[in-house]
Amino acid sequence: MNAKLETAATAAPTAPIKRRERRNPLDYSSMRWMQIVLAGNFMFLYFPILALVAFSFNDSKRNITWQGFTLKYYEKAWNNIALHDAFMNTMTIATISTLVSTTFGTMLGLAIYRYKFPGKALYDGWIHLPIVIPEICMGVSMLAFFAAMNIPLGIFTITVSHIAFSIPFVAVVVRARMSGFDPSFEEASTDLGANQWQTFWNVTFPYMMPGVVAGALLAFTLSLDDFVITFFTSGPGSTTFPIKIYSMVRFSVTPEVNAASTALIVITLTLTITAMTIQSRSARRQGK
Amino acid sequence: MTEARKPIIRIRNITKRFGSVVACDNVDFDIYPGEFFALLGPSGCGKTTLLRMLAGFESASEGEIEIDGQPMLDVPPNKRPVNMVFQSYAVFPHMTVLDNVAYGLKVTGVPKAEARARAEEALGLVHLEGYGQRMPDQLSGGQRQRVALARALVKKPKVLLLDEPLSALDAKLRDAMRLELVRLQHTVGITFVIVTHDQDEALSMADRAAVMERGKVMQIAGPGDLYEHPNSRFVADFIGKVNVFEGKVSGVSGGRLAVEVGGMGRIEVPHDGVAQGDVGIAVRPEKTRLSKDRPASGLIVLKGKVTDVAYYGNESHILLDTDAGVQVTTTVQNEKRSTDAAMTIGDDMWISWSPEDTLVLNG
Amino acid sequence: MEDWRKSKAAFAIFMAPATFWLLLFFTVPLAIIWVYSFGERGPQGQTELAVSLENYARAVEWIPLKILWKSLWIATISTVICLLLGFPLAMGVAFAPKRWKNPLLLIVILPFWTNLLIRTYAWIAILRISGFLNFGLEWAHGLLDAGFGVIGMPGLMGEFQPLELLYNNSAVIVGLVYVNLPFLVLPLYATLEKLDKSYLEASLDLGAGQWRTFFSVTVPLTMPGIASGVLLAFILSLGTFLTPDLLGGTDSMMIGNLIAQEFGPSRDWPFGSALSFVLMYVTFFVLWLRATVASRSSGVGEAG
Incomplete structure (x- = not known):
């Protein structure tokens, strides 16, 4: 009581000095x-x-x-048969590429995390090559390869190439995730009587899962967005969404292209934000 | 006697808020030239914030700081006559030891040759002659701290600020460094302001210390006064061990206070302040005596049962459940080399101490 | 980590699919163009195998060399601009209050997740003759014109002539800066974020001003991040194909476009292959440089 009165009394006359x-x-x-x-x-x-x-x-x-x-340009883009076909091609390619590259990339990431083998540093450098070499070099080499093998360019060749450049990205993400894994979890599981297989499915795999999901979403986005490598591995009738937009852009700037681009931006951002949310949520859970 | 001198640092009604958190709450005191002053308190009490305000890394929400007579409100850290030794030392890892020490001179325009000479001299002061060309990652933690000290002292600041300087050192080195810091302060004659959470550190080094708790300064005094005349339960408890009993004042007469304490009855203790209502009656463990028989009158006595004996070599700490309903710790010096303890768990003992050794704690 | 010999079967099962895929669909294709790079172009544009260094010799002839030189030059300028924009950006985010850091970082990297083609296309709409920039300039011109009219000097500004902002080297540089900025900011942010702020405080405390502290302490201590970001932005700019293709003029051809041309309209695959390997060797050299810088300055910034 007293103290309250006192501070009130002193504060009143000399109003608090306001200063920056x-x-x-x-x-x-x-x-x-x-x-x-x-x-x-x-x-x-x-x-x-x-x-x-x-x-x-x-x-x-x-x-x-x-x-x-x-919204008429969205309607126009939606009714544009060529754009529609290109979109379906892109989705088909991205889906298959994601499934295959996630499976193979995850296995690879896990193996590199787990095993030590002769020449590992060299192998590690090799699987990082697709990430670091200029896209144009990879694009023209794929073109030369399919030509040499007499494989006609189309959805198949695009998908095969997308899988090739996506595998290293998935492997890197999964391995980064596993680097935070405490091997004593596995030891505890074995100690409690689980066999290797049970330990893998019940302990290792659930820990790895957010990395796999993030890797898959990354692979999907990479495939969806790729232009340069697709440009060199696509043939007639296998136009993808970015390739179609490219040809429209070369022709002229129209609101229809803007509408199609906006649709692609929305899809990519949705996937990316989903991946980030999954990662940060699992990181937070692990942090506790 | 120090009060007669002109203060080197004047802290006037400093309040610092971080959002809704009050880190410093109306802090107001002076530090005098040549003092070894400690800011002491548990973590989060605002002592580091206060030190950083002196250095200029934080600004006060309210209040004023003067250093050497100059208001510091709008003075950035690089223009203040103070230097700091950081808790992490912050010795620049990309410069040699000599470059580190000379850095503060070079950036303020001291000619290269002079900066070099003065840096060498400062390295001598902290016993690091010949280490000038080493890189910091080739030094031990203790040596890095000396570099940090030399780097700050070479600037000849009015005040040297030290943020938990001993916390990163191991126990042996810490004891040696305490003496070293005191010696250094005598040599250079600069005012030292040290932040620490370690009461031993503050008591053994500082001329005066400010004990802080939740942004407030609880007591400012010399080490002896803080220990023997704490002004609050917090200070008594934070500095050293203490046994506290709850009592009620029943009378005051001629510098003596009569207090009613459960299990002890009415006791009289010397007290020259004002006290009324509920008070804490406290005594330091080493001021108490244990005996099997009831001691002579004139002492404050209390009966208890031994519940634990902790042996520390030079002394033993005895824990007793007392009639006052409070667990009491007493210390016994092991003056004789006998392994058979004088008392065992379950023994009934009398605890006694002189009224003069009793602390009366308000609030 | 386990030795692979302890569980050979599991090791093989996990490693085989990806290894096979990358061998067949990445390494073999590169090997093919490596072999082609020593071959010859047939009369109909077909590739004939041979062992000659002629394609590499041609790569350092005047015109390709000029293009390579221009590519290096454009990559350098765009990287420097990236650094000048990116350093304050990274610092602003790294020194922001804790609760602001992640939202700000998200704002920086979000555009990086939108399609490269679309981001480049967006600049066409800004830079073209009837684009946003010329529109804004015309508006400003009109204002100034009216202003001069008021003070009695009408017509001083003359007729507004829209600027040719698109299809030239400047447009390519703007596009590259735009596309590569996040790549430079991210590693820079990561090192700045880890930097112990008491180094900067110590520098200020010892009497150095903000700029002096920046150049004497902040920059040297974040050198690994700077090198990492700069070299990343540089190799991405150097190997670009899309940006000069969409934003550049006849004079803006970079090495990537030349390679595409040799594999496309010119149909000279051996020469295109040799150019691809020149580009890859330059890229590897830059990566090697980055690794050297990183290993030399490792330990700095962690001590103490």
Whole structure:
């Protein structure tokens, strides 16, 4: 009671001195110039995409000034048979590529995590090659390969190539996930009487699962988005969505292309955010 | 006597909030030139925040800090006449030891040759002659700390700030370093402000210490006063071991306080402050005596049953359940080399101490 | 880790499918173009095997060399711009309050997950003659014009001429910066985030200003991250095909486009193969450089 009265009495006449709290010297993100730099960077990163998305809804062919909201270009893109076919091709390829590359990549990631063998460093370098070499080199080599084997270019050749560049990505993700695995979990399981097989399915596999899901979603996105390698391995009748957009883009900038692009952005972002959520959720659970 | 001098640091009504958390709550005291001053408290009490405000890495939400008569409100860390030894030492890993020590001189425009000479001299001060060309990763933790010390001292600051300087060292090195820091402070004559959570460290090194708890300064005093005259339960308990009994004041007369304590009856203790209502009656374990028979009058006595005897070599700690309903710890010096303990668990003993050794704790 | 000999069967089952796939559909194709790179182009554009270094000799002739040089040059400029934009960006995110870090990081990498082709196409809409940038410039021009009219000097600005912003080297550089910025920011952010902030505080405490601290402490201590990001952005720019193809002009051909041309319209596969290997060797050299920098500065920033 007393103390309350006292503080009230002293506070009243000398109203609290309002002053700007000087910032901490390393608190760059609350400094004005840094905020301007960040805002500028974010604008640079987002303006092109947002403009593209916004003008897919613009009721104008010239698509530079806003003429009102419309969905007609989505309708047009949807009814565009060639675009529709390309989309179905892309989905078929991405699905098969994801299934195969996730299976093989997961096995590979697990084997590299688990076993030590002669020449491992070299092998490791080799499976990273598809990630680091320029896409154009891989694209033309696939073209030369299929030509030399007399295999006609089409859905099959695209899928085979997508699997080849997706396997290393899946393996890397799965292996990174396993590097946080404590081998004593397996030892505890064996100690409690489980055999190797039971231990794998009940202990190792559940731990590995978020990595597999993330790897699969990555493989799916990579396949969905790939342009360069697909460009060299596709033939007539096997046009994919990005290839179709490419040919439309070369022709002209139309709201229809914007609508198709927006659809692809939405699909990719949904998959990516799902993958990130799964990863961060399992990371949080593991952290506890 | 120190109060007569002009303070080197004036901390005036400093409050620091992080969102809704109050790290420092209306802190207000002075530090005098040449003092070895400790900020002591449990983790999260605001002592490090206060030190960082002195260095300029945090700014106060309210209040004012003056160093050497200059208000520090708008002075960035690189313009303050203080230097800091970081808890992690922060010795730059990409520079040699000599470059580390000379860094603070070079960046403020001291000519290269002079900076070098002064850096060598500072390395001598911390007994690291000849280590100048080594890289920090070739040094032990203790040596790295000396580099950090030399690097700060070479700037000849008005105040040297040390953030938990001994916490990363092992026990043996820590004892040696305590003496070393005190020696160093005598040599250079600079005011040292040290942050520590270790009461032994504060008591053995500091001239004065401020004990902090939840952002508030509980007591500022010399080591002896903090130990023998703590002003609160928190300080008594945080610094050393203490046995506390709950009592009720029943009378005051001529510098003596009469207190009613359960299991002890009415006791009289010397006390020169004001006290009323519920108070804590406390005594340090080493101030108590144990005996099989009831001691002579004039002492405060209490009956108890031994529940545990912990042997520490030079002394033993005896735990007793007392009639006061409180568990009491007493220490017994093992002055004779006899292995058969004078007492065993289950023995009934009398605990006694002089009224002069009794602490009266308000609140 | 187990020795593979302890469980040979399991080891083989796990390793075989991926190894087989990568051998047949990655290594064999590369081997084929490696062999082709020593071959000759037949009269109808077919590839004839041979053992000659002529294709490599041709790769260092004036025109291909000029293209290779231009590729290196464009990759360098776009990487430098990436670094200038990316460093403050990475610092802004790494030094943000804890609860802001992940949302900010997500904002930085989200565009990186949208299709490369679409991101490049988006710039066409901005840079073309009737694009957003020229539209904005015209608007600004109109404002200035009106302004000069008010102060009594009408017509000073003249007629607005839209700028030719697309189909030139600058457009390619802008596109590459846009596409590769996240690749540079991510490793940089990772090292800045791990950097013990007390090094920077110590520098400030010892009297160095913010800029001095940045160049004497922050930059040297984050060198592995800088090198990693810069070299990544560089090899991605160097091997690009799509960006110059969509945004570049007749003068903007880079090595990737030349390779595509040899495998496409020119139908000179041996020469295209040799160029592919030149590009890969340059890429490997840069990767080797990155590994060297990383191993030399390992330990820095972790001590203490």
